[in-house]
Amino acid sequence: xxxxxxxxxxxxxxxxxxxxxxxxxxxxxxxxxxxxxxxxxxxxxxxxxxxxxxxxxxxxxxxxxxxxxxxxxxxxxxxxxxxxxxxxxxxxxxxxxxxxxxxxxxxxxxxxxxxxxxxxxxxxxxxxxxxxxxxxxxxxxxxxxxxxxxxxxxxxxxxxxxxxxxxxxxxxxxxxxxxxxxxxxxxxxxxxxxxxxxxxxxxxxxxxxxxxxxxxxxxxxxxxxxxxxxxxxxxxxxxxxxxxxxxxxxxxxxxxxxxxxxxxxxxxxxxxxxxxxxxxxxxxxxxxxx
Numbered sequence: 001x002x003x004x005x006x007x008x009x010x011x012x013x014x015x016x017x018x019x020x021x022x023x024x025x026x027x028x029x030x031x032x033x034x035x036x037x038x039x040x041x042x043x044x045x046x047x048x049x050x051x052x053x054x055x056x057x058x059x060x061x062x063x064x065x066x067x068x069x070x071x072x073x074x075x076x077x078x079x080x081x082x083x084x085x086x087x088x089x090x091x092x093x094x095x096x097x098x099x100x101x102x103x104x105x106x107x108x109x110x111x112x113x114x115x116x117x118x119x120x121x122x123x124x125x126x127x128x129x130x131x132x133x134x135x136x137x138x139x140x141x142x143x144x145x146x147x148x149x150x151x152x153x154x155x156x157x158x159x160x161x162x163x164x165x166x167x168x169x170x171x172x173x174x175x176x177x178x179x180x181x182x183x184x185x186x187x188x189x190x191x192x193x194x195x196x197x198x199x200x201x202x203x204x205x206x207x208x209x210x211x212x213x214x215x216x217x218x219x220x221x222x223x224x225x226x227x228x229x230x231x232x233x234x235x236x237x238x239x240x241x242x243x244x245x246x247x248x249x250x251x252x253x254x255x256x257x258x259x260x261x262x263x264x265x266x267x268x269x270x271x272x273x274x275x276x277x278x279x280x281x282x283x284x285x286x287x288x289x290x
Contacts, residue, residue, distance in 0.1 A: 009094075010096075011091070011096060011180075011181035012181060012185075013096075013098060013099055013181060013194065013219065014088075014089065014091075014096030014097055014098045014099055014181075014219070015096060015097045015099070016094055016095075016096055017088065017094075017095045017096065017097055020095055024095065024256065024257075024258075025095075027256045028090045028093045028094065028095065028256055029093050031256065032090075032093050033216050034090065034214050034215065034216050034221070034254055035213060035214055035215065035216050037254055037255050037256045038213065038214055038252050038253070038254065038255065039252070039253045039254075039255040039263070040211050040250065040251070040252050040253075041250075041251040041252075041253065041263070041267060042209070042248065042249070042250055042251075043248070043249045043251065043267060043270075043271060044232075044246050044247070044248050044249075045246060045247050045248075045249060045271060045274050045275070046234060046244050046245075046246050046275070047068070047229065047244070047245045047246060047247060048244060048245070049274075049275050049276065049277060050068055050071050050274065050275075050277055051245065053071070053277040053278065054066050054067065054068065054071070063138075064134070064137075064138040066130075066134060068203075068226075068229075068247065069199075069201050069204075069226065070130060070133065070134050070137065071130065071274065071277050071280065072199070072224070072226060072249070072274065073103060073122070073133060073137075073199060074128075074129070074130035074133050074134075074273075074280040075270055075273040075274050075277070075280060076103065076197055076199070076224060076270065077101055077103060077122070077124045077128060077133065077284055078273055078279075078280060078282075078284045079266055079269050079270045079273065080101050080196050080197065080222075081101050081124065081126065081128075081284040081285050082269065082284075082285070082287065082288075083262070083265070083266040083269065084097065085257055085258040085262055085266075086196075086221075086222060086253075086257075086258075086266055087101055087196050088221065088257050088258075089219040089220070089221045089254070089257075090221075090254065090256055090257070091178075091179065091180075091181060091219060092179050092180060095256075095257070096219075098196055098219070100123055100124070100196075101124040101128075101196050101284070102121065102122060102123050102124065102194075102195040102196045102197075103121075103122045103124065103195055103196060103197050103198075103199060104119060104120065104121045104122070104190070104191075104192035104195040104197075104198050104199070104220075105119075105120055105192070105198065105199045105200065105201065106118070106119060106120070106192070106200070107119070107120050107140075107141055118143075119190040119191070119192055120137070120140040120141060120190075121140070121189070121190045121192070121195060122136055122137070122140070124284060125284070126283060126284060126285040127283040127284065127285070128283070128284045129280060129281050129282065129283060129284070130277070130280040130281060131281065159171060174187065175217065178217060178218065188218070191218060192218075192220065193215050193217055193218030193219070193220045194218045194219055194220065195220055196220070196221075196222065197220065197222040197223070197224055198220055198222070198223050198224070199223075199224045199225075199226065200212060200223070200224070200225050200226065201226045202225055202226060202227055202228065203226050203227050203228040203229060203247065206228055207227070207228060208227045208228055208248065209225045209226065209227025209228075209247075209248035209249060209250040210225060210227070210250050211225075211250055211252060212225050212250065212252055213252065214252055214254060221253065221254035221257060222251065222252070222253055222254075223251070223252040224249060224250070224251055225249065225250035225251075225252075226247065226249060227247055227248040227249070227250070228247075229245055229246070229247050230245070230246060230247075230248075231243050231244065231245055231246075232244070232246050234246070251267070268290060269288075269290050272288070272290035273288070276288075
């Protein structure tokens with residue numbers, strides 16, 4: 001993503017969009033809260049081509065195997081890169097273009113009730129591919145499952161150790177700073193709600209896909225829930241059907257950023273990439289026909 005010179009009105013994480021159509025200018029003034037403007041989209045993806053692709057990628061038995069999550073993450077990164085309105089956000093009633101494409105998710109250190117969680121944060125580049133993202137994920141997940149805490153978790157732990165009245169006051173002050181983009185970088189460096197998209201792989205803990213809310217804290221305008229793999233009938237035009245392995249995706253989007261057509265075309269691109277995963281080996285900013 002091309003880095004532009006910072007101007008008056010810009011934030012450290014995004015450039016103010018100064019030329020927007022009247023509807024998208026007035027909407028944040030009427031509806032300033034992100035959580036009041038959520039649109040939910042549910043999609044089902046057939047896994048035939050993804051499974052075949054993963055079998056090919058893992059043929060050499062790498063130490064860190066490629067998984068469906070890597071494919072979905074890479075597809076979302078490429079979709080956001082090619083569809084820039086998916087990488088905007090509204091703060092203080094203004095629309096900003098985010099400076100980078102980023103993705104975040106929670107890593108469970110162990111699958112147990114009392115195990116700690118850590119935050120993983122991917123900073124994508126224009127030339128990112130599924131292979132570079134896979135390598136970054138390996139480094140991130142290995143670090144997350146160690147005893148080391150990420151910076152945002154360390155900051156939250158610091159507040160937890162303070163007297164309750166003091167931590168409440170400081171957090172209140174920080175939420176005021178959040179409105180203007182003045183929160184110290186050390187506090188939000190790995191905060192998932194300051195990324196382009198938050199992903200939650202519920203299928204890994206045997207749960208179905210579903211709706212997940214956005215938050216008024218931070219700048220994230222897209223949430224993706226990945227459900228558990230399942231077999232279901234896929235019908236053909238002649239009425240016959242075949243049982244296929246599928247996965248459900250739940251996408252929650254801030255509807256103030258673009259119109260329905262733009263979102264529809266973006267989802268079509270995402271599904272095209274998931275059914276043609278070899279396209280994810282191209283640089284993220286390289287166009288594809290769909």
